[in-house]
Amino acid sequence: MSRNLIIGAGLSVLFICLAALSFIWTPYDIEALDIPNKLQAPGGANLLGTDHFGRDILSMIMMGARTSIAVALVAVGIGMALGIPLGLLAAARHGSLLDELIMRGNDLVFAFPSLVIAILITAVFGASAVNAIIAIGIFNVPVFARLTRGAALPLWERDFILAARVCGKSAARISVEHILPNITNLMIVQGTIQFSLGILAEAALSYIGLGAQPPTASWGRMLADAQTLVSIAPHTALVPGFAILLMVLGLNLLGDGLRDWLDPRIRVARV
Amino acid sequence: MSILQISDLSLRIGPVDILHDVDLSMNHGQIVAITGESGSGKSITALSVMGLLPRGAVAEGQIMLDGADVLQTSEPDLCQMRGNTMGMVFQEPMTALNPVQTIGAQVAETILIHEDTTRAEAHARASEMLERVGLKVAPTRYPHELSGGQRQRVVIAMAIALRPKLLIADEPTTALDVTTQARILDLLQGLVREFDMGLLLITHDLAVVSDVADQIVVMQKGRVVESGQTQDLLVNMQHPYTKALFEASSHKVQLPARADAPPLLTVDQVARDYPLPRKALLGPRPNFRALDDVSFEIGHGERVGLVGESGCGKSTLTRAILGLEDVQEGRISLDGAPVFAGKQPNLAVRRKMQVVFQDPYSSFNPRHRVDRLITEPFHLLDNPPLGKARDVAIAKALQDVGLSPGDARKFIHEFSGGQRQRIAIARALIIEPELIIFDEAVSALDVSVRAQVLDLIADLCRKRPLAYLFISHDLSVVRSVTDRVMVMQAGRIVEQGKTEHVFTTPQHPYTRDLIVAAPQLPELPHALDPV
């Protein structure tokens, strides 16, 4: 096990534990305002200080971790659940009209960055965390579809697939029995990377107000609130920023570590 | 005086010993062949001479080339020598050239790197050199527009552009067809004479070695086990490994006799077209005819060979017979029933045939265990054996091919190439098919392993009547394991008949070309001792 894997897994587990802990306990109630106690520097009664309403920043980070992880996890789930079958299908029908349609469809979605999708959805349905999930999720679909197809195509050229076809197995059965197990490692590694990108995207969407709405805590909105305070109370901007940075760094290191551990030849896509 | 003198060359990569005390000496105008099976260290010896060792390799000893010791020469000086004093040609012409540069520019680069000359002058000399190696296409072409043989000529032109004293060729013809191989070997021999250079030829093919080399060096596991003048060595081999190698290369298997039997597989006037990209934007799509009016039969228990060069339609025919792709014209039937039945494969027909592929490394799903791998054909049975019966069937299939029942729970990466081909045969035999297609099934194996697998096939024929179609580019192998042979060229079967008959009195000019081009092991003067 590499150093990457240990540090990455450590950071990821830390944030997941913080998020899980927030369901049963946080140091303070984040909905209770305490204006006299506002903008406290870290280190006092509030370990990471307080914001402009006097709310405990550590508690908000814990609740925000929950939002970030939930949004990113579901979005990656959507991307995998739709993208992997599409990619398998395109590879199984390589060169057909269906393959062409799937790939062109993917290209088209790539022309809509998740921010643009979020803008469209928000303009019509209003802002919410669900928007963020859908917007990031839609964008993940072509990522997984392309990656799956790209990894499956060379496998389809291998003799063991031909042997399976000689044994009368259908394309669907071959995809599940022979292709899928051979791309699992790649999907795990890419899934970790997409998870980290999902955290970043969620933060960006909440920062500009297209993601989770109050009173749901989110790291991106904590930063938006901190923007005008950054010169008087830098910790209000530094703490959530470092939370995002460490969580994303942890997931990326975990992805790299998993790759080295599972199969160093894996090539991940990072967009 | 000698141009290359290797003395006591030993080499380690990390903790692994690769070469031990290798000695070799060669003169101007001489062709020296290093031969041996995979892992013998022949390629790494060649790379040592070029000073192109992989990272972490530590070499000791001496490699005297043109008065300098390569192992003691600094990297900048080595760069001066490469391409100038010594040139190298590699095995894989398809990937040896930069895809985004013209071939002329790549040849001219050798000249520009080493000599202070103008670009125009270098390009002119590159064109001359390309002509000298017999390339008849413009130097402004890109590599992807050329065939394998043409690309190998470009690589040769690059290596000899500055008339080096030593040319190293690492399996230069292994990836090429037999007729192309003959022409490239001719070219190399001609260049050696014309430039009076030394040629260090690395090859596993003993027939090539005996054909062209003045001197032979046999390597095994990083050691030179025997070396000598070709003529002397062929008549007077000393080392048991050398003898075993030559015995395996000319190995003849004993096929049991077979009685005439009714036809099993009937291929009747089959044609298969593939659409090509349109020539004009809206013009009609031209077709490439991969199979053209192909007709033949294989009787029950008959062993038939199919020879032909790459692109002749062998793979297309295999897929059509296996019922994986439909054909445009004609009929393929097995015991009277058509092999292709639309989207739903006809299991009753499919279960009568199986296939063994060339590459033992890509033939198996690396994620499955041997028992699951070899029972895959059970999918074709209506009532596949389960539980105890399945275990018995697996054990029997493994024992039939010389493996142990205990291998069933292992993964494929735990086996060597030869063992994998045995497992592939076990997979093919487990449902006792009537017909097996061996698609270049022994081509990727070392000669000694190949001989064992061929013996295994003959053994299986003795146990029960087995019909097979043996596809190979290697004429000598086909000759020894088939009753009848077909020769295929550009999608057509140009000749078929009894194997011995076709080989001794070929009728079609293409068959004659193939037989002439195939390098022959000389008849060895005395019976070799069995090892």
Place this chain on the structure above:
Amino acid sequence: MIRYALGRLTSLIISLFVASLVIFAVIEVIPGDPAAFMLGVNAQPDTIAALRAEMGLDQSVITRYFGWVTGLLQGDFGQSWTYKTPVAELISDRIWVSLPLAIYALILSTLIAFPAGIFAASRRGGPGDVTIMGATQLGVAIPNFWFAMILVLIFAINLRWFSAGGFPGWDNPLQALKSLTLPAIALALPQAAILARVMRSSLLDMLGEDFIRTARAKGLTRRQALWRHAVRNALIPVLTIIGLQFSFLLAGGIIIEQVFFLPGLGRLIFQSISARDLIVVESVVMLLVFTVIIVNFAVDLAYAAVDPRLRAKA
């Protein structure tokens, strides 16, 4: 080559067509009555009727779609409901902030990533490689808008080298560029980190290819083989990423504009979302998507310039 370009052009036109359909459907069909939606629940029936007439909602969906597309092709993006001015004017004022910002960032990102990636690949495993890879690991993980805030804190508030935000207009190009510099750096560095990683791994793939060994056998030094043979081949996957990154820079710019109070498309789109001015949102989104598709088309043409194998294929 011409066939290749024509093929890509066809797929460009199809992409634009489908993209416009999607955007039109989301904005004008899904809400049911866009006019009522834009005016909110408290609107008077006669104002709704007026807006309906202005938007042409009494016509069929198909007529409206073609009307919209024909308008777009002629540079007529419709009339903004909240600003009461043509959308084309609103956009043309703001695009001269957003587009230069994206291009500025793309240039910066490429200028940083190429040397860094090539340097790291040529010194694989050495201290330089380890340092660069560590830095890119951080760069990939950093949220660009937070990075922008940190830049403001350091260079605008503490050091006072730049202003903390705002845009003086293009009358004074140097001042304009200066005010776009911090935003461009904030956008570019995280993207440069990704690009440098791709460049490095693509180069390392190429350095393992047979033709590099051939080049070394000709007498090229490691460095010569890298520059003359590996770099150009390594560009092919790198170009793909550059094309994709442009869309991220454009979209990311919308966020960064918020940090620096830049009057770009981002500001316009957020004001329009809160004012429920669907006509503006529709046009700006179409414009963004259009730019991305055009850039990808340009990348496809660049492939063909780099790779002769593509020129031959349709």
